[in-house]
Amino acid sequence: MTEIHTPRLLLRRWHDDDLAPMADINADPLVMRWVGDGSVLDLDQTAEAIERWEEEWDDEGFGLFAVELLASGELAGFAGLSLPEYLPEAMPDVEISWRLGRQFWGQGYASEAAQAVLEFALQDRGLERVIAIDRLGNEASENVMRKLGLVFERETAHPDYGHALTVHSIDLTEYQS
Numbered sequence: 368m369t370e371i372h373t374p375r376l377l378l379r380r381w382h383d384d385d386l387a388p389m390a391d392i393n394a395d396p397l398v399m400r401w402v403g404d405g406s407v408l409d410l411d412q413t414a415e416a417i418e419r420w421e422e423e424w425d426d427e428g429f430g431l432f433a434v435e436l437l438a439s440g441e442l443a444g445f446a447g448l449s450l451p452e453y454l455p456e457a458m459p460d461v462e463i464s465w466r467l468g469r470q471f472w473g474q475g476y477a478s479e480a481a482q483a484v485l486e487f488a489l490q491d492r493g494l495e496r497v498i499a500i501d502r503l504g505n506e507a508s509e510n511v512m513r514k515l516g517l518v519f520e521r522e523t524a525h526p527d528y529g530h531a532l533t534v535h536s537i538d539l540t541e542y543q544s
Contacts, residue, residue, distance in 0.1 A: 369424075369491075371432065371483045376476065378432035378446060378483055380424065381417050385433050388442040389413050392468040401505040402466070403453075404528045423449055429492050434467065434480050443471040446480035448488055451500055456523060457534060460498045461488065465511070472507070478514045485515055489539040496538055503531035 371378040392398055393408035393416070408416065424430035431447035444467035451462040463484055465477045488494040499517050501508045502525075517535035525532055 369432075371487055372437075373479050373483050375437055376443070376480055376483070377435040377437055378480060378487075379435060380430075381421055381433050385442050386410070386414055386417065388468075389417065389433075389444070392442075392444050392466065395469055397469055398466065401502045401508065420445070420447075420449070429461070429488070431464070432480075432484070434465075434476070436471075436476075443467050443476055443480075446477070446484050448484060448492070448494075448497070451498070454500060454523070454526065454532070457498060457500060460496060460536075461494055463488070463497050463499050463515075465508075477507075477511050481511055481515055485537070485539070495540055496536060498537075499535045501533050501535070503533055509533075509535075 369380060390408070390410045390413040393413045396407055399405060399407045420431040427450065429448040431445040431449060434443045434446050435441065436443055444465065446465035448461050448463055451457045451460065463481060465481050467477055485497065488497050499512050501512070503522065512535045515537065517537045520534045520536045523532050523534060524530065
């Protein structure tokens with residue numbers, strides 16, 4: 368089982384008891400406003416998403432980790448690697464992403480988890496490049512990207528919803544963990 372420990376977090380594969388807290392995160396309109404078309408997800412949609420994330424682990428050898436707070440055992444959200452199939456022009460690059468519940472914002476958890484994921488991408492999976500795709504205007508995610516050393520590459524449009532997206536990248540052969 369793949370696990371990563373950071374000073375405050377455990378990044379791990381998904382457990383059955385993660386469904387309800389992740390569904391709560393996905394049901395928050397403020398969390399989801401930057402995701403897809405901005406719609407919230409219900410319990411069934413979250414279950415389907417977790418199933419897809421676990422399948423990607425099995426198929427690709429990487430995926431989205433459940434992010435658990437070491438101090439409390441609470442599920443804070445996810446961080447990890449995935450194939451950005453929703454944006455075909457970005458393929459075959461691997462995307463780093465994160466989504467945390469609102470109560471976990473502003474505490475450095477996203478940066479801490481994403482830093483660990485970048486190290487995982489380089490050291491454990493041997494990736495040479497990672498991208499991050501963000502909806503234009505999502506300053507919080509852009510701040511995390513800057514902290515990680517990702518640089519702006521281009522602007523594009525979401526193929527289904529039309530809104531502006533930014534693509535940031537990092538060459539992991541030059542990344543300093």
